[in-house]
Amino acid sequence: MSDTDPKSAQDLTVVVQSLLQQMQDKFQTMSDQIIGRNILRSMAFHAGGGL
Helix, strand or coil, X not given: CCCCCHHHHHHHHHHHHHHHHHXXXXXXXXXXXXXXXXXXXXXXXXXXXXX
């Protein structure tokens, strides 16, 4: 594989973009879950449920 091979560079770019998109999706899912838990916990607390 040559460093200047455009096909190899394009393939690598596609693979890296795919991996980054998967990571972004997973982080977004985790973030949504954390926010959802915090909202539910806050609602329960304010409804008199305590912690």
